[in-house]
Amino acid sequence: xxxxxxxxxxxxxxxxxxxxxxxxxxxxxxxxxxxxxxxxxxxxxxxxxxxxxxxxxxxxxxxxxxxxxxxxxxxxxxxxxxxxxxxxxxxxxxxxxxxxxxxxxxxxxxxxxxxxxxxxxxxxxxxxxxxxxxxxxxxxxxxxxxxxxxxxxxxxxxxxxxxxxxxxxxxxxxxxxxxxxxxxxxxxxxxxxxxxxxxxxxxxxxxxxxxxxxxxxxxxxxxxxxxxxxxxxxxxxxxxxxxxxxxxxxxxxxxxxxxxxxxxxxxxxxxxxxxxxxxxxxxxxxxxxxxxxxxxxxxxxxxxxxxxxxxxxxxxxxxxxxxxxxxxxxxxxxxxxxxxxxxxxxxxxxxxxxxxxxxxxxxxxxxxxxxxxxxxxxxxxxxx
Amino acid sequence: xxxxxxxxxxxxxxxxxxxxxxxxxxxxxxxxxxxxxxxxxxxxxxxxxxxxxxxxxxxxxxxxxxxxxxxxxxxxxxxxxxxxxxxxxxxxxxxxxxxxxxxxxxxxxxxxxxxxxxxxxxxxxxxxxxxxxxxxxxxxxxxxxxxxxxxxxxxxxxxxxxxxxxxxxxxxxxxxxxxxxxxxxxxxxxxxxxxxxxxxxxxxxxxxxxxxxxxxxxxxxxxxxxxxxxxxxxxxxxxxxxxxxxxxxxxxxxxxxxxxxxxxxxxxxxxxx
Numbered sequence: 001x002x003x004x005x006x007x008x009x010x011x012x013x014x015x016x017x018x019x020x021x022x023x024x025x026x027x028x029x030x031x032x033x034x035x036x037x038x039x040x041x042x043x044x045x046x047x048x049x050x051x052x053x054x055x056x057x058x059x060x061x062x063x064x065x066x067x068x069x070x071x072x073x074x075x076x077x078x079x080x081x082x083x084x085x086x087x088x089x090x091x092x093x094x095x096x097x098x099x100x101x102x103x104x105x106x107x108x109x110x111x112x113x114x115x116x117x118x119x120x121x122x123x124x125x126x127x128x129x130x131x132x133x134x135x136x137x138x139x140x141x142x143x144x145x146x147x148x149x150x151x152x153x154x155x156x157x158x159x160x161x162x163x164x165x166x167x168x169x170x171x172x173x174x175x176x177x178x179x180x181x182x183x184x185x186x187x188x189x190x191x192x193x194x195x196x197x198x199x200x201x202x203x204x205x206x207x208x209x210x211x212x213x214x215x216x217x218x219x220x221x222x223x224x225x226x227x228x229x230x231x232x233x234x235x236x237x238x239x240x241x242x243x244x245x246x247x248x249x250x251x252x253x254x255x256x257x258x259x260x261x262x263x264x265x266x267x268x269x270x271x272x273x274x275x276x277x278x279x280x281x282x283x284x285x286x287x288x289x290x291x292x293x294x295x296x297x298x299x300x301x302x303x304x305x306x307x308x309x310x311x312x313x314x315x316x317x318x319x320x321x322x323x324x325x326x327x328x329x330x331x332x333x334x335x336x337x338x339x340x341x342x343x344x345x346x347x348x349x350x351x352x353x354x355x356x357x358x359x360x361x362x363x364x365x366x367x368x369x370x371x372x373x374x375x376x377x378x379x380x381x382x383x384x
Numbered sequence: 385x386x387x388x389x390x391x392x393x394x395x396x397x398x399x400x401x402x403x404x405x406x407x408x409x410x411x412x413x414x415x416x417x418x419x420x421x422x423x424x425x426x427x428x429x430x431x432x433x434x435x436x437x438x439x440x441x442x443x444x445x446x447x448x449x450x451x452x453x454x455x456x457x458x459x460x461x462x463x464x465x466x467x468x469x470x471x472x473x474x475x476x477x478x479x480x481x482x483x484x485x486x487x488x489x490x491x492x493x494x495x496x497x498x499x500x501x502x503x504x505x506x507x508x509x510x511x512x513x514x515x516x517x518x519x520x521x522x523x524x525x526x527x528x529x530x531x532x533x534x535x536x537x538x539x540x541x542x543x544x545x546x547x548x549x550x551x552x553x554x555x556x557x558x559x560x561x562x563x564x565x566x567x568x569x570x571x572x573x574x575x576x577x578x579x580x581x582x583x584x585x586x587x588x589x590x591x592x593x594x595x596x597x598x599x600x601x602x603x604x605x606x607x608x609x610x611x612x613x614x615x616x617x618x619x620x621x622x623x624x625x626x627x628x629x630x631x632x633x634x635x636x637x638x639x640x641x642x643x644x645x646x647x648x649x650x651x652x653x654x655x656x657x
Binding site: 036037038039041042043044045046048049103106107108109110112113115116118119121123124125126127130182183185186187188189264265336337340341342343344346 | 483485491495496499528529531533534550551552555562567570571590592593
């Protein structure tokens with residue numbers, strides 16, 4: 001099937017080379033980071049994780065969200081997802097690959113990364129994150145590739161693939177739960193020390209991932225003859241809406257617990273993010289943008305007449321994607337380090353090379369996604 | 385007891401004002417309280433176990449340090465302690481807060497004992513420098529989160545680092561509630577050139593985490609930690625597991641505090657106030 005990725009129109013190749021050029025710039029910056037150290041980033045003693053770990057956290061959610069298609073399709077036989085589910089699985093493959101790359105670029109001694117396997121430490125959540133992420137990548141490669149292969153040959157998916165499909169459901173939940181546990185079990189980091197972190201991670205994941213998927217499916221519809229179908233997209237839009245409402249609800253729970261208890265440590269993190277702490281407020285405009293976009297997205301998805309218009313649906317999905325991205329991909333990680341263990345505020349600003357490395361990894365993800373989607377669309381166009 | 389009764393009541397009273405006591409942001413240990421507490425910590429909580437048996441099952445050595453805060457008032461003392469440590473361990477000074485690496489340093493009471501500062505506080509305490517270092521916790525979160533066992537707790541209670549195994553994921557920095565850990569954002573050897581250098585202690589490479597090691601390289605030779613040697617009247621180092629040790633004798637008569645005891649990490653660094 002891979003040969004389908006090698007045949008394309010000029011604009012397909014223009015896009016591929018555009019991505020390759022960004023990957024090249026990102027890779028150059030990474031070589032610089034390898035020779036100088038992580039000091040080229042904006043991270044410091046106080047904010048010791050930055051944009052890399054934030055992207056990682058966000059993209060684990062995108063990867064997990066494939067389950068929002070797999071459950072209706074395989075547990076409830078919702079046939080309208082039959083042609084779409086592959087796009088969710090391929091999105092998961094691209095997202096998990098990006099997650100692993102963001103971990104690699106974040107660690108100080110990447111050559112020693114295998115120490116995690118050579119000296120397995122089951123007490124460390126990072127060890128389990130490594131296990132579940134790699135496992136999830138493998139499951140989705142097996143399931144995605146074989147279901148598409150069967151589609152191409154116009155035969156049913158082989159029976160041995162089924163257990164992997166069912167396994168992918170709890171596994172998807174596990175990847176984001178374990179990722180939440182990276183944060184939620186640390187003493188002394190008040191913003192993170194919350195039992196609703198894993199539930200909120202899942203809720204925001206089930207909003208952000210499908211929102212990105214709808215945007216991608218609308219693009220596919222525009223650039224190819226494959227249409228995911230009005231009903232499939234509308235059902236997915238409702239999933240996003242409910243998930244986002246639960247996400248916002250859980251965020252409001254955090255506000256209540258912190259502000260009603262009046263416990264300063266619990267308030268400080270939220271205060272820094274949304275109102276500014278001791279005059280430090282570099283994330284405040286971002287967090288309010290996120291809040292406004294989130295509410296806008298929910299409104300557009302909640303009203304059927306608005307949701308059914310593809311242009312407004314695209315706006316809604318874009319709003320949800322950005323809102324959750326700022327919330328989890330910017331605020332959560334950085335906010336957890338402010339204030340620091342001495343109640344001081346150190347602000348974090350990513351540097352240019354740091355952002356280029358980040359963009360480079362997003363481009364690798366986009367490249368993987370483009371190639372996989374090209375194959376999937378070509379197969380769908382053939383069998384249509 | 386170098387603190388008079390009036391002073392003790394004053395501090396103890398303020399502590400209860402901020403709701404501290406045993407579960408606040410710092411813990412005020414009355415003289416002798418630890419004798420009862422270690423019994424609880426190392427025992428199995430089973431009434432059937434005799435005291436002798438429990439003593440035998442616990443560690444024979446648990447290194448600890450006391451910091452006599454009122455003797456730190458002179459900035460020269462703090463400087464002498466910090467320099468002794470940072471020179472002994474080839475700790476790089478990059479001269480900027482972003483790349484900063486430090487093993488021991490002084491900060492204010494408010495920053496050391498977060499949440500427990502209050503406007504009615506004794507002004508003399510407010511302006512004292514508090515020496516901060518790794519607490520060598522009895523239940524260290526950094527050890528729990530490390531994915532490669534590069535940071536580990538030794539049988540003598542010292543939380544140590546293997547700089548050759550550390551992958552630089554910095555999970556331990558997120559896990560440490562005391563901000564005791566530093567990361568080598570850049571090559572530390574570049575700034576060590578031309579500075580006082582200890583050839584008997586390894587330098588680090590970039591991309592690994594480091595912190596105070598309680599001078600394990602010195603204590604196995606029977607020496608005191610470098611900081612204690614620099615200021616023996618301020619710092620006392622000894623075996624917390626031995627009821628007759630120097631630190632236990634001090635803690636029996638002096639009022640002491642530990643940082644963030646509510647987190648259950650059980651620090652081995654005690655501040656005498």
